[in-house]
Amino acid sequence: MIDFIRNSIALRQQRGKTASYVLNVDSEWGGGKSFFLKRLAEQLRAERHVVAEVNSWRDDHSDDPLVALMAEIDKALKPLFAKKNKIEAAWSAVKADGAKIAGRALLSAGKTALRRYVGAELDELMAEEGIESNSTSGEVIGEAINAVGKELETLTDKTADALIAKFAAASRSIDSFRKNMSHLVGALSQSEFKAPLFVLVDELDRCRPSYAVASLERVKHLFETNGVAFVFATDTAQLQHTIRGAYGGEFDGRAYLDRFFDRRYSFETPNLQRFVRERLAGFDSSKVTSFGDDWQRIVVSCFEAQKISSLRTIGRILDIVETTVLAWRYPEKIELCSLLFLSSCYEQTHEFDVRFAQHFLGAWVIQDRTKTQPAFIDLANVAGTVIQKARNLREAVTPPHNQRDVSLNHDPVEEYIISVFAPEFNRKNPGFGAPSVQSELPALIRCAGRTTGQR
Ligand SMILES: Nc1ncnc2c1ncn2[C@@H]1O[C@H](COP(=O)(O)OP(=O)(O)O)[C@@H](O)[C@H]1O
Ligand SMILES: [Mg+2]
Numbered sequence: 087m088i089d090f091i092r093n094s095i096a097l098r099q100q101r102g103k104t105a106s107y108v109l110n111v112d113s114e115w116g117g118g119k120s121f122f123l124k125r126l127a128e129q130l131r132a133e134r135h136v137v138a139e140v141n142s143w144r145d146d147h148s149d150d151p152l153v154a155l156m157a158e159i160d161k162a163l164k165p166l167f168a169k170k171n172k173i174e175a176a177w178s179a180v181k182a183d184g185a186k187i188a189g190r191a192l193l194s195a196g197k198t199a200l201r202r203y204v205g206a207e208l209d210e211l212m213a214e215e216g217i218e219s220n221s222t223s224g225e226v227i228g229e230a231i232n233a234v235g236k237e238l239e240t241l242t243d244k245t246a247d248a249l250i251a252k253f254a255a256a257s258r259s260i261d262s263f264r265k266n267m268s269h270l271v272g273a274l275s276q277s278e279f280k281a282p283l284f285v286l287v288d289e290l291d292r293c294r295p296s297y298a299v300a301s302l303e304r305v306k307h308l309f310e311t312n313g314v315a316f317v318f319a320t321d322t323a324q325l326q327h328t329i330r331g332a333y334g335g336e337f338d339g340r341a342y343l344d345r346f347f348d349r350r351y352s353f354e355t356p357n358l359q360r361f362v363r364e365r366l367a368g369f370d371s372s373k374v375t376s377f378g379d380d381w382q383r384i385v386v387s388c389f390e391a392q393k394i395s396s397l398r399t400i401g402r403i404l405d406i407v408e409t410t411v412l413a414w415r416y417p418e419k420i421e422l423c424s425l426l427f428l429s430s431c432y433e434q435t436h437e438f439d440v441r442f443a444q445h446f447l448g449a450w451v452i453q454d455r456t457k458t459q460p461a462f463i464d465l466a467n468v469a470g471t472v473i474q475k476a477r478n479l480r481e482a483v484t485p486p487h488n489q490r491d492v493s494l495n496h497d498p499v500e501e502y503i504i505s506v507f508a509p510e511f512n513r514k515n516p517g518f519g520a521p522s523v524q525s526e527l528p529a530l531i532r533c534a535g536r537t538t539g540q541r
Pocket of ligand 2: 119120288
């Protein structure tokens with residue numbers, strides 16, 4: 087990945103283009119973006135790149151994303167200043183321009199800021215344009231700027247002159263900002279650091295629409311400069327919605343984003359097996375029962391059956407699973423499929439439907455390796471049957487009439503289910519209608535979900 091970006095930048099340089107790069111790492115919520123960026127930052131630093139990490143969501147209270155961007159670059163460069171005066175000088179030049187540009191941005195930042203520049207005229211301007219003056223929403227501000235722009239041509243008083251001067255100065259600053267930024271990277275690469283400078287941006291899809299758009303515009307206009315690479319980690323479908331929110335219903339968010347991103351990168355399907363293995367390293371599997379010994383495989387199959395791929399969601403479900411197992415106080419084992427499907431149901435909907443197996447039609451089937459003859463087992467159905475049968479222990483250990491005497495040809499699922507209930511039946515030898523301990527799972531899971539739930 088790092089080599090890819092470095093090579094792409096080198097290629098652009100050879101072709102006489104600006105040697106910058108904007109990469110979009112696209113994955114769904116919980117897909118591992120933040121995890122990836124943290125690792126990328128570590129690796130880049132180990133390879134002597136300067137890395138600034140920006141969290142847009144945390145910063146979206148600020149008026150101009152440029153301020154937040156510069157603050158993070160500042161933080162990344164500060165440790166180098168002690169030894170490298172040249173770098174500090176180059177960065178100071180960038181900052182001076184940034185301040186001028188952000189000054190201009192104050193115009194778009196809100197009415198209060200705008201008033202600082204144009205004084206009392208603003209209210210009149212806005213009134214003339216029919217703009218509600220006590221609203222501060224993005225569109226109104228946008229309209230206000232347009233209004234100010236239009237009025238600029240006709241206004242002749244000194245407030246307008248001052249405004250024009252600010253605009254002109256800002257345009258000069260943008261050019262000079264870009265130049266100084268590439269000087270900065272030049273200064274960096276003459277020291278022991280490597281170009282490009284990396285700016286990693288996380289959580290852009292979670293911030294205010296106007297802030298997200300402003301961030302992208304800032305990067306496009308200011309940082310398209312030699313030796314700067316941006317990596318935006320976003321749920322890009324979500325970001326498209328956000329952008330539509332800023333521009334209105336029919337706006338083509340995807341085309342808009344394509345203007346900003348040189349490339350999109352998606353993770354390969356996460357390795358669930360490994361994730362589950364690491365995540366459940368200390369799991370007490372002696373308290374659960376399932377087909378054969380390969381309980382990790384069952385866990386993975388259950389998530390695949392439900393098409394749950396967000397690692398964050400899976401992590402939360404496994405929290406519930408672990409807490410429930412810890413709280414289990416019976417000598418009998420918990421039936422693992424039921425535990426997993428019920429925990430998933432609870433995490434996702436905060437409800438159980440005893441007929442929940444029906445929601446997972448098309449469920450995954452796994453091959454039962456414990457049998458010499460291959461048999462395919464629908465885990466969701468097993469889970470549904472176990473929970474249903476748990477209502478009556480006696481019925482649960484009695485195979486259906488037509489299979490009673492055909493012992494060689496038992497349905498493996500039926501056999502499995504009987505094996506889940508038999509130990510308890512033998513211990514208690516219950517009367518008609520007694521429920522199984524498995525029927526307590528929903529209540530325990532609800533309790534575990536409330537303990538671990540992070541919503
Ligand atoms: N490659 C990985 N290996 C192990 N755990 C991971 C991996 N990627 C993500 N995770 C874990 O999955 C969860 C969600 O990841 P996160 O980076 O926060 O998702 P996102 O930022 O895309 O919403 C976190 O608990 C994280 O530690
Ligand atoms: Mg994240």
